[in-house]
Amino acid sequence: MAQKSIGILILIFVWVKYSQANDFPSLLVANATMGVIIDHEYLGIEYEKTFEVLKETIERVIREDLRGAGLNVKYYSWTKINFNKDFTVVFSIASCAATWEIFEHVRKERLLLLAITDPDCPRLPLHEALTIPRIKIGVELPQILVDIRTSHSVNWKTATILYDDIFDRDTISRVASSLSVESDSLAMSVSLLKLNSSTDLYERRENIKKSLSTFPTRSVGANFMVIATIPMTIIEVATELNMINTASQWLFLVSNPRKTNVTQLITYIKEGGNVAIATNNTIIDGSCSLGENCLYHELLKNFAMSLSKLVREEETIYSQISDEEWESIRLTKRERRDNMLEFIKDRLRDVQQCKPCVNWKFESAETWGLRFDNTEGGKLKAFKPILTYSAVWDPINGFVHYDNLFPHIAHGFRNRTIPIAIYHNPPWQIVSYNEAGEVKSMRGISVNILNELAVKLNFTYAVHNVERSGNRTTYSFWDDFNVTADDDMKATFGLPSDVLELLTENTVLFGAIALTVHETYEKVLNFTFPISVQAYGMMIPRPKELSRLYLFLSPFTVDTWVCLSLTMALIGPLFYVVHYLSPYHEHHHITKKGGLFKIQNCFWYMYGALLQQGGMYLPRSDSGRIIVGTWWLVVLVVITTYCGNLVAFLTFPKMEIPVNTVGQLVNQKHGFTWSIRSNTYLESYLKETEIEKYVRLNDSTETHDSVTNGTISRVRGGKHIIIDWETNLLHIMRKEFLETDKCEFTLSNEKFLDEKIGLILPTNSPYLNIFNNEIYRMLQMGFIQKWLSEYLPKKDRCSSKASSIEIENHTVNLKDMQGCFLVLVIGIIAALFVIVFECCCKRYRVLDETKLIKPFVK
Ligand SMILES: *[C@@H]1O[C@H](CO)[C@@H](O)[C@H](O)[C@H]1NC(C)=O
Ligand SMILES: *[C@@H]1O[C@H](CO)[C@@H](O)[C@H](O)[C@H]1NC(C)=O
């Protein structure tokens, strides 16, 4: 039963699928059907005339252009029509709202819709239908704004329209309403800002300046569309306020190019600016068409041609294959629609006969990195942006793009080659040169960052060679050419003057050079976001482990021991007194003799209890019992604490680092000397600072050029400290460990004075922000940390600050136990002394007795 019903279900499923796929008639068996909607309500008195014209046009097209195919036409004068599967195409003339309604119906059946509609109407999805607004000459701006908003010409989330008197009230309300139309494409929020358009130039400038300088780009975004009678003033002010930069996008819509000199307009664009200029290119002469009849004809003709082409193609394929194959490979309805739409759009764009007179030209300014293309005799020419043709707009085709409207936003530097400066300074930049002094290869942290920037911002780079000056002694950096990767971190605190010159003279765009952020250079260079922060530390001789002889004493501090001994000394007598005075014994007629009635027994009993030993006697009175009971509790706590601590001390031997902070160092309790590296940030900081401990640090410091074996030996000797970057110190420690296989040094706990290291750009570089954003992203992703870690010393058993004894596996050895043997020895020696004393005492007594007796003998 169940099997049967499953079988039926499968059958139904297969049938449904099969019938769906072929639910529409092939063009070979049935003529295509066109629905023509001419909305009476919308056209009003024009209806009759339009109807006549259309009918005539359609007949003419069928007669002249339709080859090998048939077309049935059905006319409707209202818009609420349910098109069934037999239709292929719908042609409509209706209002904007009605057009979108028709589209919703037609979309379900995947029919092609050719819609002619109101101006300012958001176009139907470009890949599913064709929309042609009936634009009148001179009022196309709102439609352009709508198209910018709904097409993907720009990917703006927000936009600000700056306008002046160019719009009358009527247009402004149209613009506003057209921008507030909801469509299923983009959500771009638009704000309008009216600028002063006084005829007095000075007043206009001042007012525009006031409006723009307080403009909240942070919250509203920095995407501007300028539609103004005199855009010149606006671009001038915006340039002055540095609002035309790498982060903002400006689109100037120049509706009267005869009044605005575009050549002059672009002279205001600075390097790094993103500006596009749209100019009204409408020229009314004989070459363009004003009437709609021509448009109808062209549209229908193109459709007829696409239909003929489809039929022809289907016939060719059909004649070559069997029926079953045909059913499986013939075009689906959607493919048929897309095919026809593509054909019609291509022909409208490329072989347009009824060219619309209204037509705008969009040009984009190329600015990023452009300056470095214009060299003349080795010298850079002044920056001048170039305009490239990026799009055209007309009412029929909407936007036709040749390039991005804002090429740099989409593609960064657009694969330009930009000059950079670099020099050898491992591990930040590891550069090798050939004999001629040209850069052969380079790597290192800065180079890694540079490569990542190049990928993200789409540029290639060329190293600007610095001629090595003959006078080499000036730069220590240039001298050692054969440096290996695990060399320690060298200085980032100086810059060869040749390289500095490249940047200050703006010959290069970027310095892939790690340099300490410091005010000397901050005046003449721009630093990026710090790629690394290096802290200073102190390398001190590794302290010897504390002797383990007194390990058994270490769980308690001295005052605890003293307290404990005092308690021990007092508790015995106290117990004796309480026990002795208790009336219990009298009551029970017990003689107070022996046992706990002797004070030394009480003491020994309490002492035994402390070491968790029992005793011969126990008090009988309640008062005595309470004392003993309490004592036991105390013992429990004391012993447990002691045992626990002892284990901890056994496992984690204590080491005392003599100097942990700069404060301790300068207080000189331990008599250390110290030294720092010369020509470092630290040195210059210490010279300038007024913080007392650093002043004192500076007063008695020694300086060295680099850490020599002599200095290290002094540290090993135990009375010297090296102050440097922690990473450098770790390198030294690692090297020493590999040589001697001993851990002789350690780092102090305190790190002080963070030294920030950034890459550099020329001052006022427009690209600082975009470079910073990318570097910040790299930092967040952990790239830079990873690259840095490649140049950090490997971890070894000296790098941890804890003990060198293997913690996990520590088995107790004789060293640990020596303390208890010591106690035993002391105990035995004490016992021997006491025994000697006892013997003496006895002797004395015997002597005494004989002395006493003697007279009696007499
Ligand atoms: C298709 O159209 C052609 C001419 O328009 C006509 O001759 C033919 O009868 C039509 N065929 C069908 C099946 O309607
Ligand atoms: C536009 O300005 C440029 C430079 O300022 C000038 O050379 C050119 O003649 C101007 N063109 C017009 C049409 O005024």
Ligand SMILES: *[C@@H]1O[C@H](CO)[C@@H](O)[C@H](O)[C@H]1NC(C)=O
């Ligand atoms: C880089 O720029 C070129 C030129 O504009 C462009 O063709 C290419 O697609 C861009 N590459 C990337 C990854 O954006």
Ligand SMILES: *[C@@H]1O[C@H](CO)[C@@H](O)[C@H](O)[C@H]1NC(C)=O
């Ligand atoms: C601990 O001891 C075991 C066995 O003696 C040894 O295999 C292991 O490597 C030791 N672990 C450490 C950290 O020394």
